[in-house]
Amino acid sequence: MSGYKIRKGKDIVFIIGITILTFLGILPLFHIITTVFINGVPIIVKKGISFLTNTLSNGGIGPAITGTFILIFLSSLIGLPIALLVGIYAYEYPESKIGRATKTLLQIMLEFPTILVGVFVMSMIAIPMGTYSAIAGAFALAIILMPYVAVYTQEAMREIPFTYREASFGLGLSRVKVIFQILVPLSKRGILTGVLIGLAKVAGETAPLLFTVGGLYESYPASIMKPVGAIPLLIYTLVQSPSKTDHMMAWGASLILLLIFLLIFIPIRLKLKEVRL
Amino acid sequence: MKEYAIETKDLKIYYGKKEVIKGINLRIPKNTIFAIMGPSGCGKSTLLRSFNRLLELNKDAKIEGEVLIFGKNIYGEDVDPISIRREVGMVFQYPNPFPHLTVYDNIAIGLKLNNLVKSKEEMDKRVRWALEKASLWDEVKDRLYEYPASLSGGQKQRLVIARALALKPKILLMDEPTANIDPVGTKNIEKLLFELKKDYTIVLVTHEPAQAARTSDFVGFLYLGKLIEVGPTKYIFEKPKNELTEKYLTGSLV
Numbered sequence: 001m002s003g004y005k006i007r008k009g010k011d012i013v014f015i016i017g018i019t020i021l022t023f024l025g026i027l028p029l030f031h032i033i034t035t036v037f038i039n040g041v042p043i044i045v046k047k048g049i050s051f052l053t054n055t056l057s058n059g060g061i062g063p064a065i066t067g068t069f070i071l072i073f074l075s076s077l078i079g080l081p082i083a084l085l086v087g088i089y090a091y092e093y094p095e096s097k098i099g100r101a102t103k104t105l106l107q108i109m110l111e112f113p114t115i116l117v118g119v120f121v122m123s124m125i126a127i128p129m130g131t132y133s134a135i136a137g138a139f140a141l142a143i144i145l146m147p148y149v150a151v152y153t154q155e156a157m158r159e160i161p162f163t164y165r166e167a168s169f170g171l172g173l174s175r176v177k178v179i180f181q182i183l184v185p186l187s188k189r190g191i192l193t194g195v196l197i198g199l200a201k202v203a204g205e206t207a208p209l210l211f212t213v214g215g216l217y218e219s220y221p222a223s224i225m226k227p228v229g230a231i232p233l234l235i236y237t238l239v240q241s242p243s244k245t246d247h248m249m250a251w252g253a254s255l256i257l258l259l260i261f262l263l264i265f266i267p268i269r270l271k272l273k274e275v276r277l
Numbered sequence: 278m279k280e281y282a283i284e285t286k287d288l289k290i291y292y293g294k295k296e297v298i299k300g301i302n303l304r305i306p307k308n309t310i311f312a313i314m315g316p317s318g319c320g321k322s323t324l325l326r327s328f329n330r331l332l333e334l335n336k337d338a339k340i341e342g343e344v345l346i347f348g349k350n351i352y353g354e355d356v357d358p359i360s361i362r363r364e365v366g367m368v369f370q371y372p373n374p375f376p377h378l379t380v381y382d383n384i385a386i387g388l389k390l391n392n393l394v395k396s397k398e399e400m401d402k403r404v405r406w407a408l409e410k411a412s413l414w415d416e417v418k419d420r421l422y423e424y425p426a427s428l429s430g431g432q433k434q435r436l437v438i439a440r441a442l443a444l445k446p447k448i449l450l451m452d453e454p455t456a457n458i459d460p461v462g463t464k465n466i467e468k469l470l471f472e473l474k475k476d477y478t479i480v481l482v483t484h485e486p487a488q489a490a491r492t493s494d495f496v497g498f499l500y501l502g503k504l505i506e507v508g509p510t511k512y513i514f515e516k517p518k519n520e521l522t523e524k525y526l527t528g529s530l531v
Contacts, residue, residue, distance in 0.1 A: 095336070163373045167437070170331055171387035172363035172444060181390050186377050 033258065040255025043248045051252055056217035056234075061253050063217050067228035068203060068260065070221060071137050071213070075202055079142030080149060080195065087153025087191075088179060103154070109147035117143050118208035125212070132214025134224040140208035145198040152194020156187035196268050200261055206232040231257045280348045282307045282448055282478035283328055288342035290323055290332070297323055299502040300342070305495070310470055310479045312493035312510070314486055316530065320502045321482040322370075325450050328480065329365035330358040346448065363391065366441030370453040372433035374425035374440065381421040383436055384408065384443045393444070403443055411439035412469050431462020435469065448478045455488065467492050486526050490514050498522045500530075 044051050047059050054060025086102060093099035121140040126132055160183055168178040184191070214227030215237065221228040231253050238250035283305040290298035297320045305311045313321050326332040327340055330351060343350045351361045374383045384404045388394040394403055404421075408414040413435040417428070425433055434454055441449060455463040470479060470492050483489050489496045490510060497507040498521070506519045517523045524530040 161371075161373075163369055163371050164375065166331060166334060166367075167369060167373050167375070167440075169334060170329065170362055170367040170369075171391075171440070172359045172361075173387070173390055174359060177390045182375065182386070186375065188377075 036251070036254050036258050039251035040258075043252040044255060047252070052256070055219060056249075059249070061217070061231065061234060061249070061256065063220050064229040064231045064234040064253065065256060065260075066220055067134070067213070067216060067230045068232075068257075070134050070224065070228055071141055071209075071230055072199060072203055074134060074138030074224065075141035075145055076195075076199065078138055079145040079198070082142075083146040083149035083198075084153055084184075084191070086146070087150035087194075088157065088184070090150065090154040091157040092175075092179065102150075106147045106151050106154075109143075110151065113207075114144055114205060115207040115210070118211045121208065122211040129225070131225075132212060132227040134213060134221060134226070134228040137209050137213035137228065137230070138224075140212050141202045141205060144205060144208060145202050148198035148201060149191070149194045152197070153187075153191045156190020156194070157183055159190065160186055192268055196265060199264050203261055203264065204232055204257060206230075206236050209233045210236075231260070280307075281305055281345070282309075282347060283311075283480065284343075284345040284348075285327075286343040286345070288324075288327065288340070288344060290320070290327060291339040291341075292323075292335070292337045297502050298327070301504045303497060303504060303507065305478060305480060307478050308474055308476075309494040310474055310481055310492055312481045312483055312489035312496045313499055314483050314489045314496060314525075315499035316525070317484055319499045321484075321499055322452050324499065325452055325480060325482050326367075328448070328450055329362050329367055331362065331367060333358060363444050364446050365448045365450060366444060366446035368434070368437050368441055368449065368451045368454050370456050372430055372437055372457060374428075374433050374436045376424065376426060379422045379424055380417050380428070380436060383425060383440050387440060387444050391444070407439040407443040408436075410442050410473070411435045412465065412472070413439055429462060430458045431465055434458055434462065434466060438466075438469065438473075442473075446477070448480065449473065451479060451481045453482055453484060456484070463488075486514075498525060500525070 047054075050058070051060050052065060053062045055063060086106070090099055090102045090106070094103070117140050121136055121143070125136040125139055129136065164186060165178065165183065168182045169175075173182070209230050209232070213230060213233065215233055216227045216229040217234060235250050235253050235257070238246040238253065241247075281304045283303070285301050285303045288298060288301045288303075289296060301324065313324065315321050323332065323338075327344055328346070328351075332338045332340065340352060344352060346361065346365060350356070351358075374380075375386065378386060381404055384407050385394075385400055388400065388403060394400045405414060408417060413432060416432060417436075420427070425436055428436060438449070438454075455466055458466065467488070470481070473479060474494075481489070481493060493510045495508065496510045496513050498505045498513070498517075498519075500521055506513060506517060506522045513522065514526065517526060521530065
């Protein structure tokens with residue numbers, strides 16, 4: 001056999017090999033999505049719109065959905081501005097002591113066990129307040145959200161070719177204007193990806209909520225200083241129950257969580273395609 | 278005493294401890310095209326960036342000596358680099374219009390962020406003026422609100438020139454503006470340089486002696502951080518006094 005044929009043969013084996021491995025890699029993802037749909041759709045069809053609006057004892061998860069949105073909103077409000085500034089700082093002063101420390105700290109925070117964040121916030125906020133609350137949960141989630149957004153911001157800005165930075169300063173702009181009016185908009189694609197991943201993460205987090213939000217499923221939340229529910233936390237509670245009905249409800253809630261996740265993800269993903277460097 | 282657009286006095290530039298510009302004395306008269314030519318790595322771009330203090334973006338760079346712009350030392354104590362950069366515009370080697378801004382906004386952004394223009398009408402006028410100055414208006418007047426990605430390399434570079442002109446600088450620094458442009462685009466830009474010379478002083482960095490010969494009134498040959506020879510372009514190309522210059526022009530400089 002000629003060398004060419006052997007090489008070609010190796011090539012084909014290699015391509016088949018990685019195709020199979022890739023397929024095996026993404027199989028669990030599809031499996032999760034299909035299972036959630038197969039088990040979640042029947043209960044939602046059965047209950048109809050009331051599944052989204054009723055309280056738990058009336059066969060709905062309305063308060064949990066509301067709670068999740070409140071938590072996403074509040075944690076973004078707290079976490080995003082800080083994260084953006086931290087990311088910009090790490091980009092702008094990479095060599096300074098604080099800049100380097102920040103980068104290391106962010107890496108650690110990314111991998112930090114989220115349950116510890118929950119414990120921390122419980123001791124700092126929930127215990128002094130004397131109650132679980134939406135605001136405590138939002139703080140915990142903000143701590144988890146922050147490193148994602150900060151790291152993505154820093155990376156996205158670092159990827160801007162130096163020539164655009166030169167061009168901006170060349171127009172006689174101050175550093176603040178160069179950063180906030182040109183470089184940040186220029187890297188908004190990367191920054192929004194970070195925000196997106198952070199929000200998706202926060203929407204699905206359970207551990208940091210265990211000791212902070214309390215849970216509220218029989219009525220709608222009235223104040224951010226009072227306990228709220230959240231879909232992941234509700235799923236956790238329902239699955240632990242021995243009742244079949246509760247398990248059904250958990251599948252329905254899982255499907256709603258998945259849809260919320262996709263709702264955050266897909267539109268921004270599509271919008272992001274507009275700007276190209 | 279005659280006032281020059283740019284004058285340097287014993288200008289030395291260091292990157293860390295390494296001296297890259299080794300004591301340069303240079304005078305660039307007003308309304309001329311002054312070419313700085315030399316092989317890559319000789320310090321051309323570094324020298325150019327010291328004329329509008331853009332070199333300071335590089336934290337390792339250290340500057341000694343003086344650079345006078347119309348008689349004023351821009352490295353003096355209370356000089357604001359921002360005002361210098363408005364007065365001394367810059368065009369870069371890689372055509373770099375801001376990709377996330379439309380053609381119109383690319384011109385407008387410097388004016389807008391510097392609060393130099395009050396009304397929308399005035400902005401429209403200034404954008405048109407800058408594009409006309411850069412000989413680009415006819416080609417882009419129907420696509421002012423498109424993104425620069427749809428322009429050719431030469432058009433992008435003229436857009437960048439228009440962006441610089443919009444701030445009404447007195448001097449234009451050009452760092453190998455045609456290095457990434459096709460021959461037709463290059464010809465258009467060189468033609469534009471002659472037009473711009475009437476109102477501006479242009480410092481053109483190039484690694485192509487032929488471009489210096491075609492476009493400039495004066496030329497300086499920079500080699501390993503030293504200014505080897507300066508003079509009217511005609512004389513330098515016909516009768517270089519220095520052996521190194523002659524070697525460079527005949528392509529035998531190793």
